[in-house]
Amino acid sequence: MNGEIVETERALVSAMEPIYLGIFEGIKAYVEGAVLGEGKLNIFQWKPHIDRLWRSAAVNGLKIPYTKERLLEATREAIRANGFRTNVYIQPRVWPRANVEDEVHVVVPTWKFETRLGKENPRFSEERRFMISSWRRIASDALPPQAKSWANYANSALAAREAKRCGYDGAIFLDNRGFVSEGTGACLMAVRNGRVIAPPVSASILESVTRGTFLEFIPEDLGIPVEVRDITRVELYASDEVFLCGTGGEVTPITSIDDIKLGTEYPGPITRQIAEYYAEVLAGNVEKRRSWLTPV
Numbered sequence: 001m002n003g004e005i006v007e008t009e010r011a012l013v014s015a016m017e018p019i020y021l022g023i024f025e026g027i028k029a030y031v032e033g034a035v036l037g038e039g040k041l042n043i044f045q046w047k048p049h050i051d052r053l054w055r056s057a058a059v060n061g062l063k064i065p066y067t068k069e070r071l072l073e074a075t076r077e078a079i080r081a082n083g084f085r086t087n088v089y090i091q092p093r094v095w096p097r098a099n100v101e102d103e104v105h106v107v108v109p110t111w112k113f114e115t116r117l118g119k120e121n122p123r124f125s126e127e128r129r130f131m132i133s134s135w136r137r138i139a140s141d142a143l144p145p146q147a148k149s150w151a152n153y154a155n156s157a158l159a160a161r162e163a164k165r166c167g168y169d170g171a172i173f174l175d176n177r178g179f180v181s182e183g184t185g186a187c188l189m190a191v192r193n194g195r196v197i198a199p200p201v202s203a204s205i206l207e208s209v210t211r212g213t214f215l216e217f218i219p220e221d222l223g224i225p226v227e228v229r230d231i232t233r234v235e236l237y238a239s240d241e242v243f244l245c246g247t248g249g250e251v252t253p254i255t256s257i258d259d260i261k262l263g264t265e266y267p268g269p270i271t272r273q274i275a276e277y278y279a280e281v282l283a284g285n286v287e288k289r290r291s292w293l294t295p296v
């Protein structure tokens, strides 16, 4: 925190902080060899995540007073200080200091998480009933979803709360034009007739690192065609498979949307294939994709 290793209980700031302009990143480090194992850790897609942190800061008018290399070293120091040897979530946070012009707090919290990837992981196949939210995703000419601002998550919280209140496991947003946008904390992909379809950045989505990763490896490594284009609500209902993708939720298959059951098999075969391959990439078992990993 601000250049030092600090215990969580001592990571304190004033209640007067102007937190509404805060930004953050969500990054993960996975165990080498097998995502359900224990051992040496690699950070996944460090560069695009940290570049996005800098872009989010620029959008909100914040200046990060460290180099990207220093932030990587700080992240490594925090992971080592905790002695972590299983998968770690890393959430750099930046926000303006109270009453000090042009200065920010920079904190890099790290904690352990349980993956839902990995062969035979029962968490992957749990049923998930989703609804289309009555809340629209924030429009990019009001609060840009491309910046990873905390403020954006107030919109997500409204949709997630509505879904829970209505008895669903999660929500999918439409954008302000009425096309499919994203989940409350992850991007969405649909599978129709053997093709993977993803909404474009112009559909009010976060420019997700996982989405970018998938759009690269799905056609190149798995030979499955991908399309980036607007998706209508009814197309989603008539998809063979729908899943969310993101650093936090990894690959999250969806069973039904607005109680309309998707496809004939759950989780669908393409969702499974993508998730299994992704787990191998994260564990460093795919030689050609090792450049996406940064050792801790």
Ligand code: PMP
Pocket (backbone or CB within 6 Å): 026, 182, 183, 184, 185, 186, 187, 205, 206, 207, 208, 209, 210, 211, 245, 246, 247, 248
């Ligand atoms: N959309 C939203 C709203 C998110 O919060 C996230 C998680 N960061 C994503 C998409 C997925 O982004 P990424 O793959 O970069 O984690």
